[in-house]
Structures are given as C-alpha cells and as structure tokens.
Amino acid sequence: MILSDTDIRRRLTDGDLVVEPLADPELQIQPASIDLRLGREFLEFQRTNISCIHPNREGEVGEYVEETYVEEGEEFILHPGDFVLGTTKERVEIPPDLLGTVQGRSSLGRLAIVIHATAGIIDPGYRGQITLELSNLGTAPVALSPDMRISQVIFTELKSAASSPYGSDRGSKYQDQTGPQASRIQSDEEFGGEQLER
16 A cells, blocks of 8 residues: 555654655655655766776775765756766655655656666665665756755555564665665675675
C-alpha cells in the first residue's frame, strides 16, 4: 500500500518516519509523496587522464571525482550528456515497515533532467541524505538551484516489517551518509569486501 498525504503526515507526527528539515509541509507533501530539495554539494566525474574506472579500486575515487559546492544565490549548470552526483537537502529515516522510492519531478523530466540512473530504492532502516544520480538527457544546459524541489519520495508499506533492515548489522555501505557519496562497490563481497547487502 502506498502512503497517502494523510498517512505520511500521521507517520511524520508519530516520529517513526523522519524527513528533515521539511521547510514547507504544505508545499512539499503531495497527495502520495514528499518533494525533496536539492542540496549544495555535487560530485563531478572528470573525463581527462582516466583510462577507465575500476569498481574494485577504492583509491581511484579521488582520481576521477571532484567535489563542487554551490554558494548561496549561485546555480549548478548541468550540461547535455553530463552525469553528476548530487544530494537532497533533507535527511530521511525510513522505518522497517516502509520502502521509499525516489523519483524525478515531471516538470524537470520535461527539461530532460533525470535524478537517478538505477538507485531509486530507499531500503527499510535507511538513515541519511539521499544521493541523486543527475543526468541531462537534453540538448541544452539546465541551471539547477540549491533548495529547488528536485525529486519526490513515495512510501510503500510492507506486508511485514523487514527482519534485517538496512544498517550496520548488514554492513550497509551508505548508512548515515551526508552529502553525495561516490560508489563504494569495492566493499561488495565479490570484490573481497565484507558487505552483506544483496
């Protein structure tokens, strides 16, 4: 069952679902979702002097990713074909009986901006800001302003609460993240890591 605005407000009031800071609940809480705003930090992928990315080599991250911080009143220009990691301004805490799904807003989709490549799921038990996988599929640059509503999260109630929610007991890689986080795939079991998430 997908939570309606009534359900969302009740869960927020009860405190088991957390979305903060929720600057304008009347604006951000939609009929069956919550709009999330764009943060100020971005990770940009460098194109020069890189032969390829090796998913199993953590040390390479610093070689191909550069952090950008957008100051108050400035914009981040996302050019055609670009892929960057951004973040939501809001931090979420998902209880064990809910699944979050992050989607783009249709108004931005009509400008050819997509907010995730594959990572649309927020697992039960997750805490932290949400990394956005931003791409411009269009032919013109698009200016993105921090604090603009960039995405929406939909909450689905599970038939039963997860018995092993996202978190430290699972070796979950992104629990309590702040800002955009580069891939930590090298901690996956198949690359010799100890991460238990499957």
